[in-house]
Amino acid sequence: MIMNYFLTNMLDYNLSGIEQAQMERLHLFDRHHQPSKIIVRRYNRFLQLNATRAGLKDGDFVGMYDFFQQAMSANVKPAKIKDLKLNQLEGPIHEANKYTFFQAGRIAVEVILFPDSNDYQRDQIDTVRYFKRNGQLAQADYYDVRGFKSMSDLYGRDGGVAREIMYDPKGHERIASVYQALPNGNIEATGFQVNDQDGRHLFDDEPAMFAYFLDRLNLLDDGNRFIDDRPNLIDDGLFQMKTSATVYCYWHNVFSPNYLQQQPTDVYQTLQNQIDHQAKIAGWLTPTATEAAALAKVLPDDAKVDVVPSIVLENLPAEVASISKRPMRLVAATRIDAQKQLDQMIAAFAQIVREHPQAHLDIFGDISDRNVQRELDDSVRRLRLQRAVTFRSFTAKKQDMFESAQLYLLTSAYEGFNRGMVEAASFGVPTVGYDLNYGPRDFIDPENSGLLTPINNVNEFAKQTSQLLTDSDRLIVMSHLARQRAQQYDAESIWRAYTAAGVVDRKEG
Missing domain, CATH: 3.90.930.1 (Outer Surface Protein A; domain 3)
Known part of the structure; x- marks a missing residue:
């Protein structure tokens, strides 16, 4: 039987968006009777704890070091x-x-x-x-x-x-x-x-050891598939494999340093390395049609590129409270990192709160760069927003983040997609975001299911957000349309995308 392996570098204590996407894919494939495992390259003595905390069972993942240490199912008495x-x-x-x-x-x-x-x-x-x-x-x-x-x-x-x-x-x-x-x-x-x-x-x-590990796994079953979700960390070992497998490279993020261009021409070295090893790759996957089209233009003519969204919305809320009955609460769900340009979000919110003193901004996210967090804390103090802006740890309970919110804010420098805006929309929370090439531009229908504003224009972002908050009728319509848009990311729709892309055969599952 074919085994599907989803390759990553690490399962951290707090999962990143890519590993969340892998887990959702794992559950989706399991629902369709497709055996699958997440493969973890890096050593981590906390791997079992992190995986359990994320809801994974022993058979759901394989760590390379656990595999070689013969510790995949260790049952020992803790040392004292x-x-x-x-x-x-x-x-x-x-x-x-x-x-x-x-x-x-x-x-x-x-x-x-x-x-x-x-x-x-x-x-x-x-x-x-x-x-x-x-x-x-x-x-x-x-x-x-x-x-x-x-x-x-x-x-x-x-x-x-x-x-x-x-x-x-x-x-x-x-x-x-x-x-x-x-x-x-x-x-x-x-x-x-x-x-x-x-x-x-x-x-x-x-990398050579990782290639040997992948070969060992590949010999356990027939005709395995590998979906490479972390190409910059995985490819150096993946392309050294001696055995044959079906390999798909998933680009969750931008593939070019010129990501603001409509059609980037330069590509990151990681993508160039994949092009050089095209014979080993069955196809490329991206979460959005815009990125798929741009990627196809820099790949060889015979390369296969397909759109498969990186989010599977499970257990969509059956009903949500009318957005007009919610407090003026704005939210962002993002890691604390320079890419997310939260300094611009806070600067815009400082203008918004002058017009709407009752507004509050909740930023949910784990810290990936402590220097960025210190700078954001300084900005909040300098702008005297201590009572109006709250940093909160990321939570897997989506209702805690979005159920009582009116708007989702997005001010990133670049995105491959952004799962937070889809999760927010499933609760009827529309997004006000920068008009980025990938993600916001593909998900948001401007003026209908959300707003897109010029990139890095803090004043315009604040102006449009403030205007929307004062127009309850417009906000109610936008909330309804955002929720309709999110429903297109249900499990069966995503499974159809995998079959349409040929990643799985229509007869499977």
């Missing part, structure tokens, strides 16, 4: 301090969640415990550090969230990591890497060794 057998040492001195042990008056071992929470058992070991007689760090052991020692960093004379070893739950060495200083001054892993049931395998770098 007593398991380290440090009785011969002096102490410990206890400070918060750190326990320090001594030998002849010097620090010998530090044990860090995971914080008390529902995610961990009480007194569960997080990290153990071992020190040399001269006080330098000799070794640091890191424990998987499930309880076993997962990785050791071994330090050299210069204080940097010299070797890294990763273990299976029984303590056997499964992966080893050597670290060296590169000409650019960075210290990076320059060689990997994997010990599996087929013997010992040596790789020059992590």
